[in-house]
Amino acid sequence: MQYANLFLAGLFQAAILFLVACGLQLIFGVQKVVNLACGSFYALGAFFAITAVGLLHQWQMPMIFLVPALVLSGVLVGTVGAPLELLLRPVYRRDPSYQLLLTFGLLLMFQDVFRFFWGAAPRSMDSSLYGIYGTIDISGLQIPVYNFLVIGASILIAMILGLSLKRTRIGRIVRATAENRNMTEALGVNSSKVFTMVFTLGCILGTVGGALVIPTSAASMTMAAELVVEAFAVVVIGGLGSMAGAAVGAIIVGLMRAFAVSLAPEVEILSIYLVVVVVLLIRPVGLFGRSAS
Amino acid sequence: MLNVSELTVDIQGSRILRGISLEVRAGELVCLLGRNGAGKTTTFRSLMGYLRPVSGRISWEDKDLARLSTWQIAQLGIGFSPEESEVYADLTVEENIELPTWTRTCGRPAAERISEAYRIFPKLERYRKRGGAELSGGERKMVSIARALALDAELLLLDEPFEGLSPAIIPLVAEGVAAIRQSGKAIVMAESNLHHVPDYIDKLVVIERGEIIYTGSLSGALGDVEVMKIIAGAVDAEPQT
Numbered sequence: 341m342q343y344a345n346l347f348l349a350g351l352f353q354a355a356i357l358f359l360v361a362c363g364l365q366l367i368f369g370v371q372k373v374v375n376l377a378c379g380s381f382y383a384l385g386a387f388f389a390i391t392a393v394g395l396l397h398q399w400q401m402p403m404i405f406l407v408p409a410l411v412l413s414g415v416l417v418g419t420v421g422a423p424l425e426l427l428l429r430p431v432y433r434r435d436p437s438y439q440l441l442l443t444f445g446l447l448l449m450f451q452d453v454f455r456f457f458w459g460a461a462p463r464s465m466d467s468s469l470y471g472i473y474g475t476i477d478i479s480g481l482q483i484p485v486y487n488f489l490v491i492g493a494s495i496l497i498a499m500i501l502g503l504s505l506k507r508t509r510i511g512r513i514v515r516a517t518a519e520n521r522n523m524t525e526a527l528g529v530n531s532s533k534v535f536t537m538v539f540t541l542g543c544i545l546g547t548v549g550g551a552l553v554i555p556t557s558a559a560s561m562t563m564a565a566e567l568v569v570e571a572f573a574v575v576v577i578g579g580l581g582s583m584a585g586a587a588v589g590a591i592i593v594g595l596m597r598a599f600a601v602s603l604a605p606e607v608e609i610l611s612i613y614l615v616v617v618v619v620l621l622i623r624p625v626g627l628f629g630r631s632a633s
Numbered sequence: 634m635l636n637v638s639e640l641t642v643d644i645q646g647s648r649i650l651r652g653i654s655l656e657v658r659a660g661e662l663v664c665l666l667g668r669n670g671a672g673k674t675t676t677f678r679s680l681m682g683y684l685r686p687v688s689g690r691i692s693w694e695d696k697d698l699a700r701l702s703t704w705q706i707a708q709l710g711i712g713f714s715p716e717e718s719e720v721y722a723d724l725t726v727e728e729n730i731e732l733p734t735w736t737r738t739c740g741r742p743a744a745e746r747i748s749e750a751y752r753i754f755p756k757l758e759r760y761r762k763r764g765g766a767e768l769s770g771g772e773r774k775m776v777s778i779a780r781a782l783a784l785d786a787e788l789l790l791l792d793e794p795f796e797g798l799s800p801a802i803i804p805l806v807a808e809g810v811a812a813i814r815q816s817g818k819a820i821v822m823a824e825s826n827l828h829h830v831p832d833y834i835d836k837l838v839v840i841e842r843g844e845i846i847y848t849g850s851l852s853g854a855l856g857d858v859e860v861m862k863i864i865a866g867a868v869d870a871e872p873q874t
């Protein structure tokens with residue numbers, strides 16, 4: 341059952357992609373900034389996780405804590421989003437091209453940060469850790485339990501995020517700010533604080549995504565740019581600003597990628613962008629996007 | 634309570650307000666009357682901190698509002714219902730009205746503020762669970778005013794509360810405004826149509842081309858030929874009956 345294997349691999353990719361795309365959507369939805377640096381947060385999460393797992397080893401912690409440790413390290417390093425949000429403040433009310441330039445600048449700066457702290461060569465952690473939670477036999481194939489944990493964690497995060505936005509006070513304030521920042525200010529909301537919070541949360545989603553991918557693949561200098569390409573495909577397919585769109589887009593791109601890598605590796609990116617083109621032709625706002633009115 | 638003196642405001646290099654002075658005392662209902670484009674919305678947007686004045690002072694009790702951000706001004710107890718209502722489409726009526734009780738927690742308990750808002754606009758009670766996008770213009774206007782009220786503001790700025798509403802709904806909004814005033818809150822209401830100015834206002838302020846040309850009673854304005862020339866123009870713009 342090769343296809344079952346590919347399907348699960350695709351879902352794993354989708355789970356990771358969803359986290360990063362979710363951060364992108366959240367930041368775009370509220371701040372109206374397309375964060376090109378989302379890939380850098382993903383890579384930052386990955387590099388930092390390798391250091392964190394090293395510490396786990398050093399402190400001789402049981403490796404059963406791998407997933408919580410990865411998530412925690414992602415959350416910790418994602419808080420760099422808070423000071424970085426200050427950099428974006430001058431461009432919120434300016435032309436989107438300034439925002440793109442600035443976040444692209446961040447992307448480039450992060451490359452040097454990675455080189456400085458972790459060196460230019462790809463870094464990976466002890467590959468045995470991938471199997472630490474054992475495997476599940478699915479029609480003769482051994483699938484690491486780790487994959488299921490990540491898929492589960494991603495679904496859980498999606499549900500918590502969705503419910504918080506829908507039902508909590510702060511979630512409603514965030515949605516109000518997304519819809520009409522000026523009005524929200526007139527109702528006593530310090531929207532700068534909301535922006536800092538949302539941007540930090542968006543970054544954390546990216547860094548957690550990067551941290552969770554690290555048992556399965558190396559952290560490298562190219563991963564930021566590669567992820568930006570995929571995350572944008574997700575967002576364009578799903579619709580800019582939509583959480584449901586991020587989920588569906590991530591599943592489409594994740595599955596496409598997994599199948600393409602194995603069946604026709606030379607057209608991997610091409611196949612993803614073919615879907616993008618088709619969606620743009622049929623439904624330019626994306627599957628779940630709202631048309632501008 | 635609110636004291637505006639010699640307020641001058643530019644938008645994109647052109648002078649929109651030219652030395653406006655205005656005073657609102659506690660519990661007063663002031664009507665800011667002026668034709669379209671006279672500068673009423675600009676006055677409100679300056680009071681709310683969206684626009685920075687070139688010169689002049691805006692003081693609230695003894696604080697200088699011109700230095701504060703919009704959210705800080707709201708926190709001091711100034712509620713704003715903008716011309717376009719600006720009800721959140723993504724939130725229900727209930728959520729729209731409750732939001733300011735989460736953000737401004739000083740003042741009276743939230744439950745009291747919310748029930749007051751529904752008491753003043755009883756029609757909204759039935760729409761509690763309805764989305765902000767599924768309301769008529771009049772309902773949106775009521776939600777917008779109810780929401781400003783739920784901030785537990787001492788002063789409400791209502792920008793053209795009757796503008797664009799159907800004749801059937803205007804009395805409902807007018808009753809709401811009267812009831813808010815009864816409860817002792819101060820109101821500044823912008824209006825472009827003399828017919829909509831309630832006869833129980835405490836003070837009429839007439840604005841024309843960014844300048845205040847009259848401050849006084851409604852009856853005084855009706856007897857002033859120069860003022861009538863300008864505000865009757867607004868009346869003449871309406872279809873003759």
Ligand SMILES: Nc1ncnc2c1ncn2[C@@H]1O[C@H](COP(=O)(O)OP(=O)(O)O)[C@@H](O)[C@H]1O
Binds near residue numbers: 671675
């Ligand atoms: N954003 C803007 N850019 C340029 N001019 C503006 C802007 N907003 C308002 N104005 C001008 O300011 C003047 C006053 O507008 P406004 O305060 O909206 O009047 P009112 O509310 O009394 O109808 C008008 O001449 C209008 O054209």
Ligand SMILES: [Mg+2]
Binds near residue numbers: 674675793
């Ligand atoms: Mg106006």
